[in-house]
Amino acid sequence: MSPFVMVIFGATGDLAHHKLIPSLFSLFKDGLLPSEFYIFGFARRDISDEDLRSYYGLEDDTLWGDFSRHLFYQQGEFQDDAGYLSLIKRLEKIDEEMKSCVTRLFYLATPPDNYNIILEKLSSTKLSEGCGQGSSKWTRVAIEKPFGKDLETAQMLDSKLAEIFDEKQIFRVDHYLGKENVQNMLAFRFANGIFEPTWNNSYIDHIQVTISEKNGIGKRGKFFDGVGNLRDVAQNHLLQLVAAVTMEQPRSFTKEDVRDARAQAIQSIESVSEENMADQVVRGQYQSYKSEKNVADDSKTETFVAMKFFMSNERMKFIPIYARAGKKMEKDIVEISIVFKQTCHILFKEYGCPEIGNVITIRIQPDEGIQMRFITKKPGTRLSLEPVQMKFAYKDHFEKKGADAYEKVLMDILAGEQMLFNRTDELLSSWKFITHILNGWEKADLPVYVYEDASMGPQAAHELIEKDGRKWL
Ligand code: BG6
Numbered sequence: 001m002s003p004f005v006m007v008i009f010g011a012t013g014d015l016a017h018h019k020l021i022p023s024l025f026s027l028f029k030d031g032l033l034p035s036e037f038y039i040f041g042f043a044r045r046d047i048s049d050e051d052l053r054s055y056y057g058l059e060d061d062t063l064w065g066d067f068s069r070h071l072f073y074q075q076g077e078f079q080d081d082a083g084y085l086s087l088i089k090r091l092e093k094i095d096e097e098m099k100s101c102v103t104r105l106f107y108l109a110t111p112p113d114n115y116n117i118i119l120e121k122l123s124s125t126k127l128s129e130g131c132g133q134g135s136s137k138w139t140r141v142a143i144e145k146p147f148g149k150d151l152e153t154a155q156m157l158d159s160k161l162a163e164i165f166d167e168k169q170i171f172r173v174d175h176y177l178g179k180e181n182v183q184n185m186l187a188f189r190f191a192n193g194i195f196e197p198t199w200n201n202s203y204i205d206h207i208q209v210t211i212s213e214k215n216g217i218g219k220r221g222k223f224f225d226g227v228g229n230l231r232d233v234a235q236n237h238l239l240q241l242v243a244a245v246t247m248e249q250p251r252s253f254t255k256e257d258v259r260d261a262r263a264q265a266i267q268s269i270e271s272v273s274e275e276n277m278a279d280q281v282v283r284g285q286y287q288s289y290k291s292e293k294n295v296a297d298d299s300k301t302e303t304f305v306a307m308k309f310f311m312s313n314e315r316m317k318f319i320p321i322y323a324r325a326g327k328k329m330e331k332d333i334v335e336i337s338i339v340f341k342q343t344c345h346i347l348f349k350e351y352g353c354p355e356i357g358n359v360i361t362i363r364i365q366p367d368e369g370i371q372m373r374f375i376t377k378k379p380g381t382r383l384s385l386e387p388v389q390m391k392f393a394y395k396d397h398f399e400k401k402g403a404d405a406y407e408k409v410l411m412d413i414l415a416g417e418q419m420l421f422n423r424t425d426e427l428l429s430s431w432k433f434i435t436h437i438l439n440g441w442e443k444a445d446l447p448v449y450v451y452e453d454a455s456m457g458p459q460a461a462h463e464l465i466e467k468d469g470r471k472w473l
Helices: 014-029 049-055 064-068 081-098 112-124 151-164 180-190 228-246 255-267 274-280 346-351 405-415 424-444 459-466
Strands: 004-009 037-043 071-075 103-108 139-143 170-172 204-212 281-286 304-309 321-326 333-340 359-365 369-377 385-393 448-451
Touching (some): 004 014, 004 081, 014 064, 071 081, 081 112, 103 112, 103 405, 112 139, 112 151, 139 405, 151 424, 180 359, 180 369, 228 255, 228 321, 228 333, 255 424, 274 281, 274 424, 304 459, 321 459, 448 459
Parallel strands (some): 004 103, 037 071, 103 139, 139 170, 204 321, 281 448
Antiparallel strands (some): 204 333, 304 321, 333 359, 369 385
């Protein structure tokens, strides 16, 4: 890999601290970074390079010293030129020393309200152009979610990006696309001839997708209270999981073909109509949420959302998809279940068919793997049926652990590989669906159900699925 400069805006924030820097360090330890690279943390605090190096609290690792020599700090207010100009000087010096235009990556890891001003400044100070003045081919920009607040603001942000960068320079990050078992969906579904023929509405009864997190919002109140889980997790991660199990086979594994297939899947998610909103979408807030730091006393922000929706494509039409995402839940679990129609043959009816038949469950985390439930004959002299599980666990089968999602995200950005990053069309389609819900909630003033901490969400979320004669698995 060629030398690079990475500028992390928001270097003292949560994302840089807990994800970006640890992932870069891990890539370094695995020998995956080039010998020459420079990471500049850009933030408001008045601290030194040394302060930044100790800020992340990783000094106990013997290799931290070697890695942190590559780490520098640039103080700056996002709205003032000064920080950017001083950074330009420092980067020019690197280009001089290296006698080349070192590729520059700008990683926007700040709260989203800062994106516009940072992009404007990158452009007005010409930092976005890199050292090949007038040509921006030496730069890339990575932008974290939430990408906008609704369809309109997402469109505005996208236009702003497009004014400054070419599409091939833009990396709209959704780290769920970098999770091993999400990437595996293409192989699992399309490299195995036995699943594909049944992966459609003739055989599938319904699909469930769950992102359940034990943690509450922790110290992120300031960010989260104005955002909510629909925007923070559902618009991106949850819908990407839906896309992974519903998309058509891409024409090829090229970047654009895979992005086309993903975008088509998201485009075909049908918006929930206003009259069905109360029936098909439930929002909730965990009991102790209002006592979290930086949360308004009368906050109506949802920390949980459950929804039922359909897709319009031939393959998936009429299959109900139940998807939920919540914080402060009973357990940490991210999984997708494909529940097949229970067709227990008439032969077996008198022996009692289990209520649910075949289910393929794709576990994204923890313990990533896939399991398949099927019905078997219980041992014994009499015929009786029972469902059992056939399991594949990554950790049992593969010695080497896959890359963490952020390691994959960073490696791909550094390599200029965009397949696992959102393209404008998929992003805007997901926002269209989500904005419909946001507007519906506001218009009808639908309730925000309080749910107990460490539970699986409000009762209304159970009713959402149970009224269709089904259950969350
Ligand atoms: C982030 C959200 O994008 O994803 C967080 O902002 C959420 O609120 C996190 O907790 C979940 O990611 P992971 O990889 O821990 O499942």
